[in-house]
Amino acid sequence: MSGTGRSSASGFTASIRIRDVTVAYPNGTTALQNASFELGAGTICGLVGINGSGKSTLFKAIMGFVTPLAGEICISGLTTRAAQKRNLIAYVPQSEDVDWNFPVLVDDVVMMGRYGRMGFLRRPSATDRRKVDVALDRVGMTAFRRRQIGELSGGQRKRVFLARALAQEGLIILLDEPFTGVDVKTEAAIIDLLRELKAQGHLMLVSTHNLGSVPDFCDQVVLVLRTVVAAGPTATTFTQANLERAFGGVLRHFRLEGQELHADNDHRGVTVLTDDERPVVFYGTRRATDRPRRSGEGRDA
């Protein structure tokens, strides 16, 4: 079976606990200050903020690329390094961070997901091969397994790296901008897959600019602006007030109300917030949850 949240072999349960984490770079900038939040198993959490807000720093800290100046990062009760030694964290990189000309086939990339579980010489076992087959099948990329990765479309590329995360069977999966450069069909497929993983008890942290789809698939959100501005269940945390705090004046912001919207005396208005991806729409004081989900298609609303 391809991964369950409560890995019986290791006995770990997915969780991330970030407490008062401060990260500063050698050039003196403080990228993140006193950031705290906590996430548990069976969660899809959206990580939202402007460019330079500390989203990628947070990822880097969880991955152990930067060591926090202060604070504590706890992955399933372990330090980052100990969690990585146990293959608890899988990582789906941003497309622009991948060298697409690297001489590897789809198969090779997905097999890399198994490396942490192979012996000293990294020779794949029958189990490793089977898990690669299953992972490729699950993302619908079996037909492309002998292709060099640069020959794939944007959506296919994403799916290959998702398959690698599946093959790795990490309890926690970090996804860096998984919807950038991806068609609507693939986006829906990725979200379906994330939901399945959530049902199996995995914990996913997804950074995205796609504000409109956050309420669709994230049950938790973390809003960052050089610290954690707000964190919690989407329904109560992903609010207009919190978004405005996290994005300052950077979001495109449209508001339609009064005469433009109603003939009657209704004084509720529609607020559209967008970070240049799918916008998030608030109607009256609440988000217009009864609207069709995919109504706000298009990059620039």
Add this chain to the structure above:
Amino acid sequence: MSELLVPFAYDYMVKAMWVSALVGGTCAFLSAFLMLKGWSLMGDALGHSIVPGVAGAYLLKLPYAAGAFLTGLLAALGMAFVRSQTRLREDAVIGLVFTSFFAAGLLIVSINPTSVNVQSIVLGNILGISDEDANQVVIISAVTLGVLLFKWKDLMVVFFDEGHARSVGLSPGRLKVLFFTLLSAAVVAALQTVGACLVIAMVVTPGATAYLLTDRFPILLVIAVAIGTLTSLIGAYLSYFLDGATGGVIVTLQTLVFLAAFYLAPRHGVLAARRRVAASLNRRAAGAERGAP
């Protein structure tokens, strides 16, 4: 016919050939990694940076490999240090550091002209290599190759995706240090065969050539090592007849192989690209004809 076998009658030629082949194979193995990262110039930088080490070692009557290794490592650390402390770009830092080291090396040699022949450092001198130096080269190459055979998969994962490498429990930092240590060692070995100036070719050209011929890393490694080994072996052999510097002959051969791949590679070569363009134009023309009334 018997004339072609003459080089095999001389011990020094036979030694030059197999030592060159070993070094060529080792450097080629590393070249497969180096050119993928855009770090090719690091090979050049290391090649020049070890010159003061060699000169100093001869001066102090120490094994040349120890001195070379020390200054090579110092240069690598120096580059990392300057890079982290300033906003200079990588190429500027590399250029700055290695030329300083090379200059220091030339200075040492020119002040103590008896210590070592400049030409043998800069151009290599495999035909005149002493048994002692040959042993050093063989040990360095064998150890480097041995470590690579065990670690190439880990290195491949690190070079492809450091984030993922971490997530499967590897230490990218430690593996990169290992890689540059091996690279320094191989460059020290290659110094004897092709010299400081042409070391760069040994750690770039075979990998670059193989890259044009395949999309699979393990195959790329095999092709690169084959090119590196054979060109070095044949280059050393030919240098007997051409009476030329062995390094020049080896690197010229590697360049010829590269040019062949550049034009003739089945998928990534210039001719293949032209064929593809022509084929698609033909298809379009045929389509237009059929579409015409």
